[in-house]
Amino acid sequence: MSIRFTTLVFSTLFASLFASVVCAGTSPVYTVEEIPMPPSKHQSMQIDGMDFMSDGRLAVCLPSGEVFLYEPATTNWQLFAEGLHNPLGLIAVSTNELVISQRPELTRVRDTDGDGKADDFEVVTDQFGMSGNYHEFHFTPVSDRAGGYYFALGTGSSGDGIRAIVRGKFEPRARPGRMHASTPYRGCIVHYSADGTTRPFAYGLRTPNGLGADLDGNLFVTDNQGDWVGSSKLFHVQDGHFYGHAASLVWKPGFKGEPLKTPANDLAKMRSRACVIFPHGTMANSPTKVIAIPPEAKVGPFTGQLLVGEMNKGRIIRVMLERVGGELQGACVPFFDGGELRTGCNRMAWAPDGSLYVGHSKHTWAGNEGLQRVHWNGEMPFEIQDMKLTEDGFRLRFTKPVDKAIAAKPATWPFNRYYYEYHVSYGSKPYDNGEVPVRSVTISEDGLEVTIALKELKAWYLHEVVVNGLKAADGTPLANDRIAYTLNRLLKDTPPEPLQTGK
Amino acid sequence: MIDIYRVVSFVVFVGFMGCVGPAGFTAEPPTKAELEHGKKLYAAAGSCIACHMPDGKGQPNSIPPLAGSEWLNDTDRSIAISLRGLAGPVKVNGERFYSAMPPQLLFNDAELASILTYVNFAWGNDKQAGEIVTEAEVAKARAALPPEVYTPKTLLKAFPFKEKDIARRNGTYSFDVDDTELEFDTPVVYRTFMPGASPAAFAVALPGNQFYCWDAGESRLRYVWTKGGFIKGNKRHWSSNGKTVARFNGEPYYRARSSLVQAEDEELLTKTDNKLPIYDTTEAPDFPFELKGVDATSSRPRFLGYRLVDGYPVFRVGVGEHEIREQIRALTSEEGAGIERRFEVEPPVALTLKLTPDAKSKLNTSAGTIAADGSLALSAKQAAAFTVTILEREETPEPGPATEPAPAKTKGGAK
Numbered sequence: 068m069s070i071r072f073t074t075l076v077f078s079t080l081f082a083s084l085f086a087s088v089v090c091a092g093t094s095p096v097y098t099v100e101e102i103p104m105p106p107s108k109h110q111s112m113q114i115d116g117m118d119f120m121s122d123g124r125l126a127v128c129l130p131s132g133e134v135f136l137y138e139p140a141t142t143n144w145q146l147f148a149e150g151l152h153n154p155l156g157l158i159a160v161s162t163n164e165l166v167i168s169q170r171p172e173l174t175r176v177r178d179t180d181g182d183g184k185a186d187d188f189e190v191v192t193d194q195f196g197m198s199g200n201y202h203e204f205h206f207t208p209v210s211d212r213a214g215g216y217y218f219a220l221g222t223g224s225s226g227d228g229i230r231a232i233v234r235g236k237f238e239p240r241a242r243p244g245r246m247h248a249s250t251p252y253r254g255c256i257v258h259y260s261a262d263g264t265t266r267p268f269a270y271g272l273r274t275p276n277g278l279g280a281d282l283d284g285n286l287f288v289t290d291n292q293g294d295w296v297g298s299s300k301l302f303h304v305q306d307g308h309f310y311g312h313a314a315s316l317v318w319k320p321g322f323k324g325e326p327l328k329t330p331a332n333d334l335a336k337m338r339s340r341a342c343v344i345f346p347h348g349t350m351a352n353s354p355t356k357v358i359a360i361p362p363e364a365k366v367g368p369f370t371g372q373l374l375v376g377e378m379n380k381g382r383i384i385r386v387m388l389e390r391v392g393g394e395l396q397g398a399c400v401p402f403f404d405g406g407e408l409r410t411g412c413n414r415m416a417w418a419p420d421g422s423l424y425v426g427h428s429k430h431t432w433a434g435n436e437g438l439q440r441v442h443w444n445g446e447m448p449f450e451i452q453d454m455k456l457t458e459d460g461f462r463l464r465f466t467k468p469v470d471k472a473i474a475a476k477p478a479t480w481p482f483n484r485y486y487y488e489y490h491v492s493y494g495s496k497p498y499d500n501g502e503v504p505v506r507s508v509t510i511s512e513d514g515l516e517v518t519i520a521l522k523e524l525k526a527w528y529l530h531e532v533v534v535n536g537l538k539a540a541d542g543t544p545l546a547n548d549r550i551a552y553t554l555n556r557l558l559k560d561t562p563p564e565p566l567q568t569g570k
Numbered sequence: 571m572i573d574i575y576r577v578v579s580f581v582v583f584v585g586f587m588g589c590v591g592p593a594g595f596t597a598e599p600p601t602k603a604e605l606e607h608g609k610k611l612y613a614a615a616g617s618c619i620a621c622h623m624p625d626g627k628g629q630p631n632s633i634p635p636l637a638g639s640e641w642l643n644d645t646d647r648s649i650a651i652s653l654r655g656l657a658g659p660v661k662v663n664g665e666r667f668y669s670a671m672p673p674q675l676l677f678n679d680a681e682l683a684s685i686l687t688y689v690n691f692a693w694g695n696d697k698q699a700g701e702i703v704t705e706a707e708v709a710k711a712r713a714a715l716p717p718e719v720y721t722p723k724t725l726l727k728a729f730p731f732k733e734k735d736i737a738r739r740n741g742t743y744s745f746d747v748d749d750t751e752l753e754f755d756t757p758v759v760y761r762t763f764m765p766g767a768s769p770a771a772f773a774v775a776l777p778g779n780q781f782y783c784w785d786a787g788e789s790r791l792r793y794v795w796t797k798g799g800f801i802k803g804n805k806r807h808w809s810s811n812g813k814t815v816a817r818f819n820g821e822p823y824y825r826a827r828s829s830l831v832q833a834e835d836e837e838l839l840t841k842t843d844n845k846l847p848i849y850d851t852t853e854a855p856d857f858p859f860e861l862k863g864v865d866a867t868s869s870r871p872r873f874l875g876y877r878l879v880d881g882y883p884v885f886r887v888g889v890g891e892h893e894i895r896e897q898i899r900a901l902t903s904e905e906g907a908g909i910e911r912r913f914e915v916e917p918p919v920a921l922t923l924k925l926t927p928d929a930k931s932k933l934n935t936s937a938g939t940i941a942a943d944g945s946l947a948l949s950a951k952q953a954a955a956f957t958v959t960i961l962e963r964e965e966t967p968e969p970g971p972a973t974e975p976a977p978a979k980t981k982g983g984a985k
C-alpha cells in the first residue's frame with residue numbers, strides 16, 4: 068500500500084512540476100483536485116468504470132473486480148461488490164443496482180436485501196464470444212433508453228494467441244491478422260434489447276474503449292489507432308454500419324469473404340467514415356470514454372458537445388459536431404490538458420454538483436492511477452467554443468471577444484490539411500500534407516465569431532490549425548490553440564468519397 | 571524547460587565528446603543535424619515520446635526508461651525491440667516494469683535508425699550505448715527477425731546481456747504475487763481465467779479449504795481441489811493486461827468429464843497462445859443434466875448468473891423452462907473432506923445427472939443411487955432439492971516431493 072501511495076504522490080508531484088513549466092492547455096478557471104481512492108483489498112488504484120447514482124453517490128469499478136460506492140459529502144467509500152472479471156464500465160440504474168460490462172458478460176449487480184452489498188449477479192447477456200485473448204475487452208455499457216444496452220467488444224491481439232476452449236462459435240476466417248475477431252461480435256458494437264435478443268449492431272471496430280451518447284441519444288464510440296485505423300477516431304454508431312477494421316466483418320450478415328483477403332479498396336467502399344479523426348500524437352493516441360456535456364454540467368458554455376478522454380496525455384478533448392450532407396462531422400480541441408490532470412483519463416462522470424470526475428487507469432499501457440475531480444470557478448475561460456464549416460472555410464466562435472487586431476491577421480490561422488491512409492498495417496502517416504492559405508478573415512462586431520475563408524477546402528481531409536498567438540480582447544491567451552476539423556462533406560458539391568487506401 | 575534540459579544535456583554531451591569520447595565508440599559521432607532529426611522523430615506524432623516521455627525517463631512501474639537504460643548496450647537488441655515490440659515483465663537497471671510495447675511500424679528503416687541513434691546518444695546514453703544505427707542494420711533486422719512480439723525471455727535468448735553485473739540488474743522477473751492464502755473464513759469468488767475451462771470461469775475458495783472452478787461458458791462445475799491452497803496469478807491477471815491464466819498448486823481430486831479433451835491436450839488447457847481452439851462451447855457436449863421432456867439439442871443450458879447466500883455463490887442455469895441452482899459448500903464428515911453440492915430444480919422435473927467417477931474421489935447423494943458410470947437418475951420429486959457429495963479419497967501418503975507444492979510457474983505467454 069505504502070509503495071503504491073508513494074508512486075501516486077510522486078506522479079502527482081511530477082505532473083504538477085511539469086505543469087509549472089509547460090504551457091498546459093487547461094484554462095486557469097478549472098482546478099483539479101484529488102479524490103482519495105477506495106480501500107481496495109488488492110491495492111487496486113485504477114478506475115475502469117464510473118457513474119453517479121441518483122442519491123449522489125459515485126459507483127466505480129476497479130481492475131481487481133471490486134466495485135465501490137463513494138459519498139462525496141463524507142468522502143466515505145463502501146465496498147459494493149467484488150470478484151468481477153476486468154469490469155470496464157458501469158451504469159448506475161438505481162441506488163441498489165448497477166449494470167456492469169465485464170469480460171464474460173453484461174451483468175446486473177444488485178443489493179436485494181438492503182445491507183449495502185450486492186448479493187445478486189444476474190446475466191443481462193453473455194451472448195457473445197471470448198477466445199480468451201487478453202485484448203478482448205468488454206467496454207462501457209450505454210443505455211438504449213428502452214430497457215436495453217449497447218456495449219463495445221474489443222478484438223483479440225496478435226500479442227498472444229487464444230485459449231484451448233473458447234466461448235461462442237469459433238470463426239476461423241477472423242482468426243488471422245494483427246487484431247482478430249474469431250468469436251462472435253468481437254470488434255462490434257453489440258445491442259442487447261429489452262426483449263432479450265443480443266445482436267451485433269455495428270461492425271469494424273478495433274479497440275472501442277468508450278461508447279457514449281450525445282444529448283439527442285446519438286451513439287458514439289472511439290477507436291484506437293492500429294491496423295486499419297490510420298489515426299484514432301470517433302464514430303457515430305449507426306445500425307449495420309461498418310467502420311473499417313476488417314476482422315469483425317465475419318459477423319456481418321451477408322459478408323461471405325475472408326477479411327484479410329478482401330482488397331482494401333473493396334473494404335473502403337463498405338466503410339463509414341469517422342465523424343472526427345483525432346490527429347495522432349498531437350491530439351490523441353488512445354481515446355477513451357465519450358460523454359456529453361449536459362445543461363447541468365458546470366464547465367462553461369459547451370452544452371451538447373462531447374468530451375473524450377485520452378490515455379497517453381493528461382487530456383480530455385472537447386468535440387463539437389454538426390450535420391453536413393446528412394452526416395455528423397466536426398472538430399476536436401484539447402480542453403482539460405496537462406497541469407494537475409494526470410494521464411490515463413479512462414473514464415468520466417458528471418457529479419450532481421456539475422463538476423467532472425475523472426478515473427485514471429493504465430493496465431500495461433501509458434496511463435496513470437487514481438481519481439480526480441475537475442471543478443470550474445465560474446469565470447469564463449477563453450476557448451474556441453465552436454467550429455462550423457462555411458462554404459469556403461470555417462467559422463470559429465469564441466467564449467470571449469477576440470483581440471480583433473490579432474484575429475484579423477491571416478498569419479494567426481495557419482491551416483494545414485492532410486488525410487490518413489486506410490490500410491491493414493499499423494497506423495498511418497499524414498498524407499498529402501499541405502498548408503491552406505487564408506483568403507480573408509472576417510470578425511463579427513461583437514468579436515465572438517471569426518470567419519476564415521480559405522483558398523481551398525478539400526473534402527475527405529482533416530483541416531487542422533494551431534491558432535497563432537490569439538488573445539481575447541481582455542488579453543487572456545487562448546487556452547487551447549490546436550483544433551482539427553474532420554472535413555468529410557462540404558456544404559455543397561461534395562466530390563465522391565476517395566478510397567485513400569494503401570498497404 | 572524540457573527543451574532547455576535537452577539542450578543542456580546535448581551541450582554537456584558535446585563537451586564530453588570533445589574531451590574523451592565514449593568507450594567502444596569507433597565510428598564518427600553523429601552530427602548535430604542527425605541527432606536533431608532523430609529527436610524530432612522521437613517526439614513526432616505517435617512515437618516514442620508518448621510513453622517514454624520527453625526526458626526519456628519513462629513512467630513508474632509501467633514504461634521503462636530509455637535514459638540510462640542498460641538494455642541499450644546492444645544495438646541489435648534495440649532494433650529488435652523497436653521492430654517487433656516487447657511485452658512482459660522487465661527489469662531495467664534494477665527497477666521492475668510491466669508493460670507491452672507495440673512494434674513501431676510507423677517508421678521506415680532510415681527513420682527508425684535515426685530515432686535509435688538519437689536515443690543512443692541522448693540523456694548521457696553515449697556511455698552505455700553510443701552507437702550510430704544505420705538504415706541497413708534496421709532493414710536487415712526487419713527482414714530477418716521472427717515476426718512475433720518479443721517477450722523478455724525470447725528477446726534475451728536472442729540478445730543476452732554479456733556482462734554478469736548488467737545481467738543481474740536487467741532482464742525479466744517472476745511475479746511473486748500469490749492468492750494461495752491458506753485459510754478462508756468466508757467464501758472468495760473471483761471471475762478470472764482458469765486452466766481447463768472456458769474463458770468465462772469462476773475460481774471459488776470455500777471456508778474449509780476447498781477450492782473449485784465453475785465454468786460459466788458451459789454452465790457446469792469443472793474441478794475441485796484442496797491441497798496447495800487457492801489460485802495464484804489472479805492479481806497479475808488483472809493488474810497487467812489480462813493475459814495470465816491463474817494456476818494452483820496440487821491436483822484436482824474431482825474433474826468433471828471433458829469428452830473433447832484428450833489426456834495429451836491437458837497442457838494446452840493452461841496456455842493462451844494457441845492458434846486454434848480444441849473446441850468452442852457451442853459444441854460442448856458435457857453439460858451434466860438431462861431433463862425429461864427437454865430436448866438437449868434445442869435447449870442448450872443458459873448461464874443466468876449467481877446469487878450470494880452467506881457469501882456462497884448459488885449458480886443459476888436455465889434449461890428450457892427449468893432453472894437449476896447449485897450451491898457448493900465444504901464438507902467434513904467421518905468419511906473425509908470434500909464438497910457438498912446442493913441442487914434445486916424449479917419447476918421440478920425428472921432428470922439424470924451425469925457425474926464423473928474417479929479413483930481420487932468418492933461420490934454420494936441424498937436421493938437415488940449413483941450408477942457405476944456416474945449417472946444419477948432422479949424423479950421430479952427427488953430432483954426438487956437434493957445434494958451430491960464429493961469427498962477426496964485419501965491415498966496412502968507417499969514420502970517425497972509429490973506432496974510439495976509445485977514452484978510457481980510464470981510463463982507469461984512465452985513458448
